[in-house]
Amino acid sequence: MPEGDTVWRTAQRLNQAFAGETLTRSELRWPSLATLDFTGATTLEVVSRGKHLLHRLNSGHTIHSHLRMEGQWLIADAATARPNAQTRAFLSTTRWAGLGQRLGMLDVVGTDEEHTLVGHLGPDLLGPDWSADRAVANLAAADTTIGAALLDQTNLAGIGTLYAAETLFTERLNPWTPTAEVTDAQLTHLVERAHRLLDNGRRHAVQSTTGSPRHGENTWAHGRSGRPCRRCGGTVRVAMIGPPTRERTMFYCPSCQGGLAPTDDGRPQRPLGAGRKAQSLSPKL
Template sequence: MPEGDTVWRTAQRLNQAFAGAELTRSDLRWPSLATLDFTGATTLQVVSRGKHLLHRLASGDTIHSHLRMEGQWLIADAASARPNAQTRAFLSTARWAGLGQRLGMLDVVRTDDEQALVGHLGPDVLGPDWDPARAAANLAAAGTTIGAALLDQTKLAGVGTLYAAETLFLERLNPWTPTAELTDARVARLVERAHRLLDNGRRHAVQSTTGSTRRGENSWVHGRSGLPCRRCGGGVRVAMIGPPTRERTMFYCPSCQGGLGSTDDGRPQRPLGSTRRR
């Protein structure tokens, strides 16, 4: 799932293409929105809120989208852009077109009512409302494991499985540690680390927490189960974390991060994408 830095960059590109321009075409390919037409409306701005995108119009409406696992917004020349079977939203000005592909969510609300869609979110790690003290307090009071709390968008918005795993690894913290066992100072350092990683990520097209943008070298543990830890040489592992029906994958190094997670059965793990020989 795209994380906060990717969504932030998407909002920046859409804003550059649409802000101040009139829509010459509006095609929302979503059952509940198919009859809406914003042709002629002028875009005020496009902003991100955590992993959510808010396309605000001068008409007083907001087109809200969420990329979920596979969604993306493509920007193309309006003269040649064509929607296809994967297009869920097609917006165009005289110059640029935006194609919302495989979107996970698409809504239209009055701009004054945006809170109905994003009001539940915690402080946005990359937003103007960023408040590290509030984010740290939210995590400390979560009453869950710290890994699950980091992934809970109501505690702080924008951190996904990549940055949760990388933040916890760099802080040498076991993802399954109960938040109640962490000192305020430890949680504050964790929040600062997460912010630093995402703030760096939004400045680059390729996400990297290691300093290298080479494929296969840009993360410490995320996506590296079954491979040697870059720090200690032990095996990186993956296990599920979070409440039932909302579990997420968590990559970690037991040697560097205080042992096996409580949901990890300890069985040998092969690198992702590998297959056994017959």
């Protein structure tokens, strides 16, 4: 799932293409929205709120979208852009077209009612409402593990599995530590680290927490299960975290972060993609 920095950059690109421009074509390919047509409306701005996108129009409406796991907004030349089977929203001006592909959520609300969609979110790590103190207080009050609390968007908005794993690894915290056992100082450092990582991430096309943009070298722990830890040489592992039905993957180093997860059986884990690579190299019969 795209994280807050990716969504922030998406909002910036959409805003550059649409702000102040009149829509010449508007298609919302979503069952409950299919009859709505905003042709003739002018875009006021496109902003992000955590992992949510808010496209505000002078008609008093906001087109809200969420990318979920596979969604994206593409910007193309309006003269040649064409929607396809994966297009859920198609918005166009005389110059640019925006294609919302495989969107996970699409809604239209009055701009003064945006709170019904994003009002539950905690302070946005990349937003004007960012408050480290509020984020720390929210995490401290969460009755769960620190890893699950970081992923809960009601505590602070914008962190996904990548930045949760990287923040916890760099702060040497076990993701399965109950928040009640994490000190105020640790929470403060954790929140400050998360903010720095996302703020840096929004400035670059390739997410990197290590300083290297090269594939395979851009993270400390995320996506590196079965591979040597860059810090201690032990083996990075992956396990599930969070309540039932809302479990997420968490990459971590048991040696650096205080032992195995309670959901980790300790069996050897192959590097991600190793099975697919081996299969692709096997002879065809």
